[in-house]
Amino acid sequence: MRDDVVILGAAETEEVGRLPETSTLELHVQSARRALADAGLGLHQIDGIATVSTGGPGPVAVAHALGITPTYVDGTSVGGSSFLFHVRHAVAAIRAGHATAVLITHGESGRSRVGAAPWARQPDSSMAQFEMPYGVLGPPTTFTIPALRFLQETGNTLEHLAEVAVAQRRWSSRNSRAMYRDEVTVDEVLGARMVAWPFTLLMCCLVTDGGGALVVTSREFAEAHGSDLPLVNVAGTGEAATTPMVSQMEDMSTCRQFTLSSQAAFREAGMGPSDIDHLMIYDAFAHVPLYGLEDMGFVGRGESGAFVAEGNTSPGGSLPMNTNGGGLSYTHTGMYGMFAIQESVRQLRGQAEAQVDDVETSLVLGNGGMFMSAATLVLTRG
Amino acid sequence: MPITDTKPRADVADRFVPKASPETRPFWDGTAAGELRIQSCTDCDRPFFYPRSSCPRCGGEALEWITCSGRASLYSYVISQRPAPGFEPPTVIAVVELEEGPRMMTNIVGVPPEPQFLPLDLPLQVTFEQRGDLAIPVFEPSESEVAR
Ligand SMILES: [Zn+2]
Numbered sequence: 001m002r003d004d005v006v007i008l009g010a011a012e013t014e015e016v017g018r019l020p021e022t023s024t025l026e027l028h029v030q031s032a033r034r035a036l037a038d039a040g041l042g043l044h045q046i047d048g049i050a051t052v053s054t055g056g057p058g059p060v061a062v063a064h065a066l067g068i069t070p071t072y073v074d075g076t077s078v079g080g081s082s083f084l085f086h087v088r089h090a091v092a093a094i095r096a097g098h099a100t101a102v103l104i105t106h107g108e109s110g111r112s113r114v115g116a117a118p119w120a121r122q123p124d125s126s127m128a129q130f131e132m133p134y135g136v137l138g139p140p141t142t143f144t145i146p147a148l149r150f151l152q153e154t155g156n157t158l159e160h161l162a163e164v165a166v167a168q169r170r171w172s173s174r175n176s177r178a179m180y181r182d183e184v185t186v187d188e189v190l191g192a193r194m195v196a197w198p199f200t201l202l203m204c205c206l207v208t209d210g211g212g213a214l215v216v217t218s219r220e221f222a223e224a225h226g227s228d229l230p231l232v233n234v235a236g237t238g239e240a241a242t243t244p245m246v247s248q249m250e251d252m253s254t255c256r257q258f259t260l261s262s263q264a265a266f267r268e269a270g271m272g273p274s275d276i277d278h279l280m281i282y283d284a285f286a287h288v289p290l291y292g293l294e295d296m297g298f299v300g301r302g303e304s305g306a307f308v309a310e311g312n313t314s315p316g317g318s319l320p321m322n323t324n325g326g327g328l329s330y331t332h333t334g335m336y337g338m339f340a341i342q343e344s345v346r347q348l349r350g351q352a353e354a355q356v357d358d359v360e361t362s363l364v365l366g367n368g369g370m371f372m373s374a375a376t377l378v379l380t381r382g
Numbered sequence: 383m384p385i386t387d388t389k390p391r392a393d394v395a396d397r398f399v400p401k402a403s404p405e406t407r408p409f410w411d412g413t414a415a416g417e418l419r420i421q422s423c424t425d426c427d428r429p430f431f432y433p434r435s436s437c438p439r440c441g442g443e444a445l446e447w448i449t450c451s452g453r454a455s456l457y458s459y460v461i462s463q464r465p466a467p468g469f470e471p472p473t474v475i476a477v478v479e480l481e482e483g484p485r486m487m488t489n490i491v492g493v494p495p496e497p498q499f500l501p502l503d504l505p506l507q508v509t510f511e512q513r514g515d516l517a518i519p520v521f522e523p524s525e526s527e528v529a530r
Contacts, residue, residue, distance in 0.1 A: 124401040130432050131487045132398050133518050135466035135473045145477055145487075149458035152502050196460035196475070197497065247477045247487035248432070252458050 009039025027107025081366025160305025172325025
């Protein structure tokens with residue numbers, strides 16, 4: 001296990017949810033300031049910046065708005081897991097001596113659309129020609145398409161999809177920052193308004209405003225210059241990408257990039273699923289955590305639904321998962337990956353609202369696009 | 383239609399019309415002629431979709447266009463309740479597996495948009511929906527299924 005690069009600072013915007021008075025750029029700036037304060041660093045100590053380069057202000061605008069002149073810039077833009085990619089790249093850059101302290105920012109006015117770029121795609125792009133003609137309206141009608149094949153091939157059921165939403169409400173009911181906090185039953189989830197059968201509204205993620213930022217640096221620099229907050233080791237990382245179009249997934253009953261990115265992260269950390277105390281799986285929709293549990297090897301094929309239904313991922317369970325309430329109940333700006341990392345850091349520091357006892361290791365699995373890309377972080381305390 | 387009925391009606395003319403790109407033009411020429419044409423690699427003898435300039439399997443650049451049988455099976459789908467422009471929900475948004483192997487996104491038409499009529503692996507047949515200058519491939523249950 002490597003422990004030479006750490007997450008020194010981590011913070012979200014003061015509020016997440018409905019923020020119609022805050023622009024996209026300001027969400028980046030606000031979360032960055034809070035993460036710097038958390039790290040105990042000043043602007044002049046940051047020499048690296050990373051954020052997604054499309055659909056938002058991008059790394060140059062964010063650095064300039066803050067007053068930073070970076071000499072390491074990463075604009076990797078592969079959907080909602082981009083921030084996990086940024087962590088991985090920052091670790092490599094720090095080890096290579098290309099950067100000392102990298103600030104990774106996210107801000108998105110997903111709900112209020114203040115200062116946000118319009119969603120547009122060229123009509124002669126591949127997606128426009130071969131997916132958009134069929135009445136798809138973003139993730140709820142495309143990300144969801146693989147689920148029926150997954151259920152049929154694995155033997156998981158519709159009730160299991162609902163159990164994911166039920167388990168995550170148990171967590172969000174303990175989290176005052178979560179947008180949805182009332183516990184729900186399987187019947188209530190299945191009986192909620194239908195969005196795209198078999199997905200009801202309660203199996204689909206929220207749409208919110210918010211932001212978050214991280215400061216990644218060497219252990220040596222953190223101990224010499226940083227705050228006294230507990231450090232979080234970046235013990236292992238992985239990344240992978242497959243197809244830009246969900247219709248071209250190789251096999252809709254499994255997500256290959258979840259497996260590839262997690263195998264790389266486990267290998268680097270010298271760990272396996274049984275070493276993980278706490279788990280965050282990017283849950284844009286209720287089926288994604290089931291894929292994640294199976295494709296990363298936490299359970300066998302076809303066992304994820306029963307594993308969740310038996311309470312293993314719920315409060316008091318053997319593998320607490322999505323303990324902020326996840327994208328289904330906590331917050332989902334459109335690029336949720338940053339919030340999954342933030343919750344892992346909080347759990348490892350012992351700062352979470354729904355704190356799990358004795359979290360020494362936490363794994364974050366990020367999804368990008370609609371089963372397009374993935375990245376994995378294995379984080380450890382200390 | 384009674385004058386009190388102000389519910390907006392879905393009009394196929396409002397549906398999204400994509401634009402062919404140079405490398406996809408033969409595909410759209412095919413649909414205009416009532417044929418589903420995809421590419422196949424002459425090196426590894428594998429058909430693939432979507433159109434591009436090299437084989438995604440072996441990297442080969444010696445490609446040919448083949449005309450599909452139009453037969454396919456239902457691979458996975460959702461029944462969307464969201465009102466996309468020109469669509470009156472519920473809409474079946476599906477991925478089908480062509481008899482030749484590749485998969486494509488499409489709509490399933492000619493069958494009630496309810497799960498009991500849409501078992502996975504249901505045999506399907508291509509048909510085309512004229513939209514602007516382009517004919518969009520959609521699928522309906524194959525005739526042998528309808529006759530059952
Ligand atoms: Zn080939």
